[in-house]
Amino acid sequence: MRMVHGILMWVLLVSATCHFVSAFTDGLLPNGDFEKGPKRSDMKGTVVINxxxxxxxxxxxxxxxxxSGQKQGDMLLVVPEGAFAVRLGNEASIKQRIKVTRGQNYAITFCAARTCAQEERLNISVSPEWGVLPMQTLYSSSGWDCYAWGFVALSNFAELVIHNPGVEEDPACGPLIDAVAMRNLYPPKRTGTNLMKNGNFEEGPFIFRNTTWGTLIPPNIEDAHSPLPGWMIESLKAVKYVDANHFFIPSGRRAIELVAGKESAIAQVVRTIPGKHYSLSFAVGDAKDACVGAMVVEAFAGKDTIKVPYNSKGKGGFKRAVLRFVASETRTRIMFYSTFYSMRSDDFSSLCGPVVDDVRLLSIRKP
Known part of the structure; x- marks a missing residue:
């Protein structure tokens, strides 16, 4: 009897300890859309007290x-996934513990919306790694943007925390959070036909099927931990990761939209042989998101550069460009940015820009 009692207590202890541990599969985290909510007895108005x-x-x-549909003054709060979301007040946070594989790369994707302050920001972390994502710039007219953040698992459990470090006078004045997902990333390798890693951008963060505004990859993310493997976001503002379900893609299923002019750049450092000739080819186009007008993508390979104009009608399409150069170093920085800011022709509050895709680097014989 004592043995049975002991086993029962052990099972209860393990169950209590693992209550918030979720087994990971690509996509929404368990209750990542917050559709399963608190009991009324655990709430005081809209505030969760347990x-x-x-x-x-x-x-x-x-x-x-x-x-969704709840009013805040004259503003109607809309939820991108399902009917519910959470709002984080000053110094508030949400946390979930997830089973992962030690040493593997992962990308978190979540959607957020400002509700009050212009300079709201979010701190996202999987200990000991963390990052602060600014939310000053809105990239979609819905008020919601989806963000990606990458990390490497240092153990078999990841404790994901999304925290609002705000200090607003109104403690409730904080961002809305919804649709938290995760994707296992597999670092791409260079091949004999392409010296670029992930030049087609097929490996990247999760993109929600029910949202039409893509996933933002914030700036200043290191190569090793980037949610866009192989690439660094070397800019002041984000780039947008877009998919063929919602946008025009020149090649494959994924691409990058440069949505903030020269403040929105992607870069990769590749191994080269000094004195050897190389050809950098890539596609430039528009994402079929009503981004109309003259666009220019500037591409850099070390000190060499090319400007590629593209006259967009906002209905999809692309052209290819080639930059030939002679390497001067053992490592050459490849970088792309958009020369101009652009706004959607059907929505002057939404940033847009040229799409870059299918980036290929090959060594060539001397012309």
Whole structure:
């Protein structure tokens, strides 16, 4: 009897310990869309008062459970996935523990919207790694943007925390969070036919099928931990990761849209042989997202550069360009950015820009 009692206590202890541990599969985290909500007894108005009352999540601080269509003054709060989201007040956070594979690369994708302050930001972390994502710039007219953040698992468990470090006078004045997903990334390798890693951008963060605005990859992300493997976001603002379900893609299923002029750049450092000739080819086009007008993509290979104009009608299409150069170093930086800012012709509050795709680098014989 004592043995049975001991086994039962052990099972209960393990169950309690693993209550917030989720087995990982690509896509939404368990209750990542917050559709499973708290009981009424665990709420005071919209404020959640029990830190364990939203299934699969642990809450800290001033967290509200928001229903789509709820009003905040004259503003109607809309939720991108399902009917519910959470709002993080000053110093509030949500946390979920996920089973991962040690040493593997992962990308978190989540959607967020400002509700009050212009300079809202979010701190996202999987200990000991963390990053602060600025939310000053809106890239979609819906008010919601989806962001990606990459990390390497240092153990078999990842404790994901999304935290609002804000210090607003109104403690409820914080960002809305919805649709938290994760994707296992497989670092691409260079091949005999392409010296670029992930030149076709097929390997990258999760993109939600029910959202039409792509996934933003924030700036200043290191190569090794980037949610866009092989590439660094060397700019002040984000680039947009777009898919063929919602946008025109020159090649394959994924591409990059340079949505913030010269403040929106991607780069990769490749091994080269000094004195050897190389050919850098790539596609430039528009994403079929009503981004109309004259566009220019500037490409750099070390000190060599080329400007590629593209006259967009906003209906999809692309052209190819080639930059030939002679390497002067053992490592050459390849970089792309858009010369101009662009706005959607049907929505002057949404940034857009040229698409870059199918980047190929090959060594060639001396012309």
């Amino acid at each position: 830190k364990h009352s939203i299934p699969n999540w642990e809450l800290s601080g001033f967290v509200e459970y928001i229903k």
